[in-house]
Amino acid sequence: METKHIPAQHQDAMPADEHKMDPAPDYAPRHPGVGKLKGKVALITGGDSGIGRAVSVLYAREGAKIAIAYLEEDKDAEKTKKLVEDEGSEAILIPGDLGKKANCDKAVQATIDAYGQLDILVNNGAQQWLDEDFANLDEDKIDRMMASNIKAYLHTTQAALPHLKEGASIINTSSVNAFAGMGSLITYSMTRGASLAFSRSLAGNLADKGIRVNSVAPGPIWTPFIPGTMPAEQVEDFGSGTPMGRAGQPWEVATAYLFFASSDGSYYTGQTLHPNGGMVVGA
Incomplete structure (x- = not known):
């Protein structure tokens, strides 16, 4: 795959805006759809951009109808909605802070109101900041990350469970940092470790109901997380330190979410896939 140079850049926002990134992240699916998700409905949090956008478009190509929950990035969300529709599917947009339980309930109910069912829940929305001085971590940022990266996953899943039937799939976004850790992302790594433990624990709880729970x-x-998190000079050539020598693109991650959502992953629960460019970590 051609490696594009990532120039220095920064956005003073979290989440940042995909439409301002240079180069634009690559979300486009690489293969024709074969109906792996035909007749399914997926609620994707953080579905407006980055990995969430790539998953939304790929799921649409495979036949799913999409509900996109996001914080406030309307321009990115509208583009993702159009991309889903260009695949011949349908999408609804659900803005709101999922760090608040009422908005998690609202997102699930809006999905049911629109489509009458829910088959796939992708808990993907999150926030991230650098922790440069552990002794003086900002309490507000800690609280925002805990709400967005942990509580939102728990409460959205709680709201979804009454609607999920046997064969349904829940997929939670974790991170390589849950396994390897990162000194400059202590709080974020902690929350991603929580989403990993949540996935493994919930998988055991729901196995007898025929609902699979996995994580990626x-x-x-290369997503809006990066220019929204790092100083401009650290963004330049982001990802070049991996064994593959480059950052991954959102489309390369979306395929893992498709595997877990479809019948291809029917014997997988409590498991994790690692699209990370060759960074070997524990299972």
Whole structure:
């Protein structure tokens, strides 16, 4: 795959905006759909951009109808909605802070109101900041990350469970940092470790109901997280330190979410896939 140079850049926002990134992240699926998700409905949090956008478009190509929950990035969300529709599917947009339980309930109910069912829940929305001084971590940022990266996953899943039938799939985004850790992302790594433990524990709880729960632990992926988190000079050539020598693109991660959502992953629960460019970590 051609490696594009990533120039220095920064956005003073979290989440940042995909439409301002240079180069634009690559979300486009590489293969024709074969109906792996035909007749399914997926709720994807953080579905407006980055990995969430790539998953939304890939799921649509495979036949699913999409509900996109996101914080406030309307321009990115509208583009993702159009991309889903260009695949011949349908999408609804659900803005709101999922760090608040009422908005998690609202997102699930909006999905049911629109489509009458829910088959796939992708808990993907999150926030991230650098922790440069552990002794003086910002309490507000800690609280925001805990709400977005942990509580939102728990409460959205709680709201979804009454609607999920046997054969349904829950997929939670974790991170390579849940396994390898990162000194400059202590709080974020802690929350991604929580989403990993949540996936493994919930998988055991729901196995007898025929609901599978898995996680995806991406490495350095070129998404709005990066210019929204790092100083401009650290963004330049982001991902070049991996064994593959480049950052991953969102489309390369979305395929893991498709595997877990479809019948291809029917014998997988409590497991994790690692699209991380060759960074070897524990299972």
